[in-house]
Amino acid sequence: MTTAPLLIGHPLASKEHARHALLYMCRIRKFEEAVEDLFGRGMMHGTMHLSIGQEASPTGMCMALNLTDQITSTHRGHGHCIAKGADLTRMIAELLGKEIGYCGGRGGSMHIADVDTGNLGANGVVGGGIPIAAGAALASKMMKSGKVVVSFFGDGAMNEGAFHEAANLAAIWKLPMILFCENNKYGMSSSTEKAFAIDNLKDRALGYGIPSVNVDGNDVVAVYEQAQIAADRARNGEGPTLIVAETYRWKGHSRSDKNLYRTKEEIEEWRLLDPIPKFVEKILESKLMEQSEIDAIQAEAQDQVIAAVNEAVKAKSAEPSGLLAAVFKEISA
Numbered sequence: 370m371t372t373a374p375l376l377i378g379h380p381l382a383s384k385e386h387a388r389h390a391l392l393y394m395c396r397i398r399k400f401e402e403a404v405e406d407l408f409g410r411g412m413m414h415g416t417m418h419l420s421i422g423q424e425a426s427p428t429g430m431c432m433a434l435n436l437t438d439q440i441t442s443t444h445r446g447h448g449h450c451i452a453k454g455a456d457l458t459r460m461i462a463e464l465l466g467k468e469i470g471y472c473g474g475r476g477g478s479m480h481i482a483d484v485d486t487g488n489l490g491a492n493g494v495v496g497g498g499i500p501i502a503a504g505a506a507l508a509s510k511m512m513k514s515g516k517v518v519v520s521f522f523g524d525g526a527m528n529e530g531a532f533h534e535a536a537n538l539a540a541i542w543k544l545p546m547i548l549f550c551e552n553n554k555y556g557m558s559s560s561t562e563k564a565f566a567i568d569n570l571k572d573r574a575l576g577y578g579i580p581s582v583n584v585d586g587n588d589v590v591a592v593y594e595q596a597q598i599a600a601d602r603a604r605n606g607e608g609p610t611l612i613v614a615e616t617y618r619w620k621g622h623s624r625s626d627k628n629l630y631r632t633k634e635e636i637e638e639w640r641l642l643d644p645i646p647k648f649v650e651k652i653l654e655s656k657l658m659e660q661s662e663i664d665a666i667q668a669e670a671q672d673q674v675i676a677a678v679n680e681a682v683k684a685k686s687a688e689p690s691g692l693l694a695a696v697f698k699e700i701s702a
């Protein structure tokens with residue numbers, strides 16, 4: 370299944386933009402639900418980290434990026450891949466260990482990269498994508514390619530040395546980079562209250578001389594507006610921005626999480642702040658679409674994910690005998 374071309378611009382700029390933002394958020398939601406289902410049925414191995422509840426952040430951020438701009442992602446990266454334009458079938462295939470997957474079925478969820486759409490890769494190392502993004506941003510600056518590089522990372526990653534080193538280099542070299550923190554309030558079972566001595570994570574940027582902003586990470590319009598400002602700064606040679614998107618993951622950290630560190634009430638409170646109905650309300654207010662058109666887009670996202678799953682399930686499994694050839698393909702070429 371090929372992916373529709375990405376649409377850049379404000380999510381309420383036109384009916385097409387609203388359609389794009391809604392379709393991509395619904396694709397992420399439906400993709401994650403399908404992954405959970407496949408895992409539950411024993412068809413997927415390893416572990417997985419779902420981003421249900423966080424869909425507005427990657428969607429809003431990526432609508433401010435050109436096709437050639439780049440991102441680095443995390444262990445919770447399906448939403449970033451989809452928002453940057455990845456093919457759903459190749460993503461599911463990767464998770465199912467199929468040859469047509471992004472890494473030939475050898476890498477799984479935490480290694481999906483799609484260089485053609487500017488996705489430099491998910492990363493199982495917390496904070497690992499931040500220095501990679503700084504390196505890509507340095508390359509952009511030196512080669513004058515005009516590319517902006519976004520590093521998505523979680524609140525937990527902000528306490529890794531990699532964040533601090535990359536933030537400092539990005540600041541002193543004025544790299545065309547956006548540090549995008551998805552503050553979902555927990556790093557595994559550790560709450561941000563326990564892991565930070567500051568109340569607002571955006572204050573971390575002060576020590577590096579980087580401008581920073583908080584945004585409602587469940588509001589695709591608000592995310593886009595801040596992302597656009599940060600992307601303009603980067604393109605104008607003014608250096609990096611830290612965006613802290615306040616959001617929440619509805620599901621456990623990973624498959625094995627029993628959710629013992631947070632209350633049902635807290636989860637319920639955040640479920641009421643679901644980014645998808647929040648955006649639907651804005652579309653209806655703006656009169657860009659009728660409810661029936663909105664329903665059709667949600668159904669379309671569901672159909673696209675079902676089609677991707679069906680195609681990926683039928684695809685050829687990766688052969689263990691080809692393991693080393695697949696891993697070292699690029700190096701030996």
Ligand SMILES: Cc1ncc(C[n+]2csc(CCOP(=O)(O)OP(=O)(O)O)c2C)c(N)n1
Binds near residue numbers: 444522
């Ligand atoms: C360097 C490193 N330390 C620890 C881990 C184990 N680990 C995996 S995910 C995670 C929590 C990350 O939290 P956060 O950055 O907030 O992302 P979230 O899971 O909330 O999306 C940890 C500690 C790891 N993968 N890499």
Ligand SMILES: [Mg+2]
Binds near residue numbers: 523525552555557
């Ligand atoms: Mg977190």
